[in-house]
Amino acid sequence: MKIDIDNITMIYPSGKKALQDITVNFESPGFIGILGPNGAGKTTLMKLLIAGLIPTKGEILLDGKPLLSQETQLKAQLGYLPQSFGLYDELTVWQFLDYMAALKGVKGRKYIDEALERTSLTEQKKVRIRNLSGGQRQRVGIAQALLGNPQLIILDEPTVGLDPEERIKFRNIFSEMAQNKIVLLSTHIVEDVQAVCNRVLVIYGGLILYDGSPSVLISDAAEHVGTYIAQAGDPVSEGCRVVSKVNVSNGIRCRIVAEKLPKFAEIAEPTLEDAYLYCIHKEGRE
Amino acid sequence: MRFLSLYRVELRRLILTKQIWLISALCLCAPMLGYTVYFPVGSVTMSALYIGCPVLAGTAAGSVLWAIAAIADASRQFRSGTDILAASAAPPLAHSAAKAAALITISAAATILCALAYLPFTAVKLDYLFNTGYYFLNFLVFMLPTWWISILFADGFYRITRRVELSAVLYAALAYMSFSRLAQRKYFLRWINPLAYAYSDGFPDIWFQRMGAYTRLVWLCIAAGVWMFSLICLRKYQKGLAESFVRGLKKVYLPIGMAALITVGAVLWNNQLFIGNGADDFIDEFILDDEHNLKLVEGMTGVKYSVKVDTVLGTLSGTSEYRIITPIKGESVLRLNAGYKIKSITYGGERVNFRTVKEDINGQYDTYFELPEKNRERLIIEYGGFPSVAQCHMPGVHNSIGENYIYLEHTDIVPLLMNYGLDYGTVDFEVTLPDTLTPFLFFEPITKYVQNSDGTRTYSTILGEHYIFNFIAGNYVTDTFSSNDINFRFVYGDVYRSAVEEYNVQQSICDVYDYCTEHYGKSPHIGRGLFTLFQLSSMKMGGYATQGSSTWFEDVISPNILSDPNRGATATEVFIHEMIHQWWGGVGVWCENDDIWSAEGLTVYATYRLVKEKYGELYAKQYYVDDWTRAVAEQDRNFYNRYPEYLEKLPEHYREQLSASNQQTNHYKRMPLMILKAEKLVGGEEKMDEILSTIYSDYNNRTDQYNVTYKDFLDYCGLTEEDLKLD
């Protein structure tokens, strides 16, 4: 499967330009993490990919054909977890997955059992959705996206509301699945991406700031990450962005990213998170 | 197929939804409204009360419930966001169709449950009158499709507006239209409360069911068209209504399907056969017609009418053969029921061209043609079709051709050749109909017949003059008996045989006849010493009284009426009461109907007098005078009657209820008591009988159908209103 996004611009009826001249391709196998702050345009990009929106300009091709003419084929191969969605409260987990499987035309209990198992919901399968916790509901959402082994999986912030243990588990499941398909995952939790994605897109203000492997993103940030000890009330130096602050015995250890580190900062090894923030920070300053 | 699997899924989901169970349960209860508060059927036969009212109430109330179900389900999916997941999984158009189909299926299951749930009760209530097929037919024709129509409208409205309150307003407006004044004239507008004005026990007729099925079909087309329109409006790509609509149009099968459905609906509506397309009001112009400036000539030696009815289709086909001496010059005019088409007109074997006018008058229309100038030839007119009912006549006078009952009048059965006056020479009349039905021409039985091999009989009769036709056939039985100088022919529905025996109807007829003749005078209806009492189907509203015969409504010997304690102490007395109406009431002397005065007062008084003669003074006092006194006292004790100033504070509903109950008491109890008082004031029973006899001879059978008022009565008694005030 191959998806070509060709020079797309998306302007909402309100006049908000959510994406601007985006060109990007996805090919299976591939596990792509989409990083970006709130309002960056991640959800918009995903909605465009599932034919939930029509781009204002540009075109999306699915295996070389316009996406909108391929809606049926697309839906047959798609597993989609929207950022916000609803479930039928009065159904049990199993009934709901059964319903979604039937809507998708997926036949066989084994797919439902498999999805339940992957999302650790086997025990809850007879529980009504009304009685689930927030994280469990999110997992039901993920489970329905996994039904029937789809070739294209698009997950909009799948790990929201999950406890750390579950998050780690899901990362592994996703990466396992990405062996032979396209998995797109949006998040602002960098760790999710770092662990498993072989490709990162950084979106900011409707633009793609970075498209490549996580390691290159990290190496781009080398010498732009530093730490120093500050005292409470100290102003942050101009051009720096504080990534984290940790209280230590002799003050506050600040970790910063900057195009040009101040002299007093000690250069540190960048993590993906640093690199991502640096990437955005750099953009913001330009 | 994708649709089928989606349909199965949605069906399963709905079955698991609590609200749907709630709605279904309420739908099961809805027919009870027809026992208690909603009485859309005019007649009071058993099938009206226990089939018509509950089915129609369930139809209307259930429709609203299903609309709520459709809107609630759609809006829940939209607001909770389950539709986002669904849209990513299934094609939205097929999915929408599957959802509607699933709800429609559930409503169909609910109809079946509903029919089964009320079956035992209805069967017990109707007893020997119960007919299983007829019972289910009513659910099938009225309830099932109306619920579907309702679901399609509601689902469509929500998809178009995406707003609960807007959909509700649209739906309410549509439902209001169905109940509005306009719909009282334009019956086809009644989509949620189909018209079924009468239900007959003795002569079950499916005229209203036929029209019901037809109007349901029309409305199904319209509703499906609206629903198709909503599919065009289906929101996609987060676009608004207008843009989604333009995109929807690109799926050409949607606008084409919608247009096709609406067109079929409109064509069906326009070409309906049930109700004439003429004026809403009765136009008093029947035979002579100045406008056409017709010359009447007497140029015929005879006519032969042959008519064949198809009781399954409800149609008639006929041939009229006129033996003309000299055709009139210029155009001849032929008048026929608006539902019939003229197939051919020939004169002396030659085809004659004709033209018709579209506008009909009172459910009839005219055809014009010119005859060639040849003398002594046969004019043959072939015609046929489904007889329609005049708009203005509904739901009163009513023609119909059904398996159990045929009622046809005038141009419903034979054409009227207008320029030749009424002297047609000898008239041969021949009619072919199933051998289960007994035919009557103007209440006279037609006895001569030939049995045909296809289960029909061809009856024939010769009339000395040209009748104004009134043809009835049904499952009738005829009893003949006599009292003193009079022979009675009592014609009634076969199913009433046991009731007639049980309630001693024959004896009552004789008693009443003797009593009324002795006290009020001979009925001028009676000729040749034979009096025909003819029971009409309740489909046919309105009574007749002519030379030698008198008709009455079916309802009069309905078990339901006979057990109404308001009308007499026992069922037999109820029958006496109804029979007296042949003297005082719709037939005989007509009475004004106001708050206090009506034909009931005189009828109840006369019943009391008859009963007194028959069973003695004690009995009459106990069951009549004491009963009236008690009821009147109770009415006077009523708080709101004593303090009418508080009445205004009551909600209108209660005020209406109270005034209806007051009127009932006034008519049936107070007025008889007042007449009793008048009797004392004028000097006793004999004097009162004289007065009534004078009134009877002065007003009976007046051609202007004058209504005798309370004031007239007082004048005859020489009394004032003040005199008869009860204290």
Ligand SMILES: Nc1ncnc2c1ncn2[C@@H]1O[C@H](COP(=O)(O)OP(=O)(O)OP(=O)(O)O)[C@@H](O)[C@H]1O
């Ligand atoms: N339906 C809409 N109409 C108008 N503007 C919208 C609409 N949806 C999103 N936007 C705007 O488009 C921009 C991109 O939104 P989008 O939802 O794609 O962001 P995101 O990257 O998914 O953010 P988040 O991390 O908060 O989910 C935002 O500025 C948002 O306000």
Ligand SMILES: [Mg+2]
């Ligand atoms: Mg988002």
